[in-house]
Amino acid sequence: MIYVTGERVQAYQVRSAFFDTRWRGLDPAQVHDYLCRVADEMDRLHRELTTARTESERVRQALRQWQSRHSGCRRRGHDD
Numbered sequence: 001m002i003y004v005t006g007e008r009v010q011a012y013q014v015r016s017a018f019f020d021t022r023w024r025g026l027d028p029a030q031v032h033d034y035l036c037r038v039a040d041e042m043d044r045l046h047r048e049l050t051t052a053r054t055e056s057e058r059v060r061q062a063l064r065q066w067q068s069r070h071s072g073c074r075r076r077g078h079d080d
Contacts, residue, residue, distance in 0.1 A: 011039040011046070 014035050021028070 009042070011042040014039040014042060 017035055019026075019031065
């Protein structure tokens, strides 16, 4: 298994990970099941992150539009 720094681990990489076997090693089926659960969670989190980024951009655009519409408005103070 190759570890690359600076790159995000993708769910498919977790699902396809293989480890060398050793005497008295871990149960391969349990390791595989756990890696699948981790990969599924990664997929879910990536979807949530994409949704959050989309919503953030939508709110940012709405704020810019609001600021543009109200840029000419002046707040009147009570210190006349």
